[in-house]
Amino acid sequence: MLVREHLHVHLQATLAWRKSSASNPSGNCxxxxxxxxxxxxxxxxxxxxxxxxxYTRAEIAAFLDGVRAGEFDDLAD
Incomplete structure (x- = not known):
């Protein structure tokens, strides 16, 4: 099991960032x-x-499974 002391990091590498096409013009995403x-x-x-x-890929997968199942729909209201 991987244990991290800090989830908050400062990244040095140039990354290909992406966001949802549903993101609104004010940048709330x-x-x-x-x-x-x-x-x-x-x-x-x-x-x-x-x-x-x-996050690990497993953590992201678990979150996305919850999103697809509607577990967080109340947070968007």
């Missing part, structure tokens, strides 16, 4: 990027130089 080690980085699109969170 998060962006994600694949990291060279297979992890996934996430940041606030309004603050691209701010903090970045890093």
């Amino acid at each position: 998060v962006e994600v990027a694949a990291l060279p080690d297979g992890a996934v980085a996430m940041r606030n699109s309004r603050h691209p130089t701010g903090p970045t969170l890093v």
